[in-house]
Amino acid sequence: MIFYLLIFFLILLILLIQGTLAAVFPRYIIFPDLLLVFVLSFSFLWGKKKGLFIGFIGGLAQDVLFGPAIGLFALGKMAVAYLAASASHEIFRDQVVGPMFVALIATFAHEAIVYFLSSLMLGIQVPVANIIKTILLPKAVFHFFMTIFIYPLLYKADRVNFFRPSLKR
């Protein structure tokens, strides 16, 4: 129970920070999707079941707070979780390089899903080629380097059972 509460509050905190940063800084500044990096790091550490759950809850909270429709970011974040958890079987979890490359690919996968569903079901029109060059690529690189700091932090927190206090010795 404490585990789920901790995760929920962490997700909420991340979304509040993201929304606030987007509001107070000029629009042309590119901000990372912190939630995406956290979801993929957790999925890499804890596998598919927990990863998909965290991705679903995180995406759903993002949908409720900011999204134009419920389920859009939930699907996107679940895809990120699935990708990261699947990759964790093949890549060594104790090193940060794996999650870094997953972050790079997951950014494109996440945005592709959100874009595809939004243009198909919600009617958005955006110049994809321009967005890939000016926003998506820098964002993917941003996530790639952010994972260097976030993944080891969560890895260490997990080693000392920070998210599961009942397992502490």
Place this chain on the structure above:
Amino acid sequence: MLGKTALRLLKGALVVVILLIVINYTGGEGMRLTLGEDLFPTVVTPVQGFFSRAGAQVANFFTGIFEFRQIQEENAMLREELAKMRDLSYQLSELQKENYRLRELLGFEERTKYKLLPAEVIARNPSYWFETITINKGSADGLEKNMAVVTHEGLVGSVIDTTATSARIQLLTDSRKAVSALVQRSREPGEVGIVEGNPELRGFLRMVNLPAEANIQIGDTIISSGLGGVFPKGLVIGQVVETGKDQYGLLQQAIIKPAVNFNRLEEVFVLLAAPNQTSDEEFSEADHLEEEGDGEE
């Protein structure tokens, strides 16, 4: 073994299908699903407000450090402008008094009957696919869906969703937003076009469906036409920076620089009146425009 995998795949497919149905259902005009969906943002809004104020202070601190010289120059310029504005303000107040007197004489009513409600921007959609902001006023303050949102510079967008303490605003720059507009200079009834988010040029708008013979020039101010009933007539949208033919060469289109600085929105005003409460005068004027516009086409 195969059965287990198939079951997992089936479960995954089921989740995806359910989510797709939910997206389709809630993606319409601000459809809400559950009480929790309203309750969650309501609880989060005060916390978001706190974050927003703290974030703004941090942002201002860093902006101040990096732009010290620029601020000094701006300060000197602003002092000069203030002196000019004082003179202008005096002249304006004289003109306003004269205007009121003349209006009274002619029996005109004041055109805008909307009450303005100030609101603070507490969050912005971090995803760049959607241009929406969240404000700290909601249905408890009298906000309703489709109310127009403005700043002192011009039109910002409209309310798409409300909770008791917050509301989501769809900005003019969102690619899904469209506003009926006309050229302020000519106010030609046949020159009503549609202003929408410009997908090719981020941060700019485009005016489409303008007749080929429309009298539109670079520098013209574009205002809302009042057609459609969501936005009252006369709200400034922006200025024309480029004109040209559309892709088929039959109609004109223009690129509009928004009057509002969408890069940094801190405070906005909501026009407190539902569209159906718009004055009859405005609608009859708008209908008249539409009829004449159709006639010319």
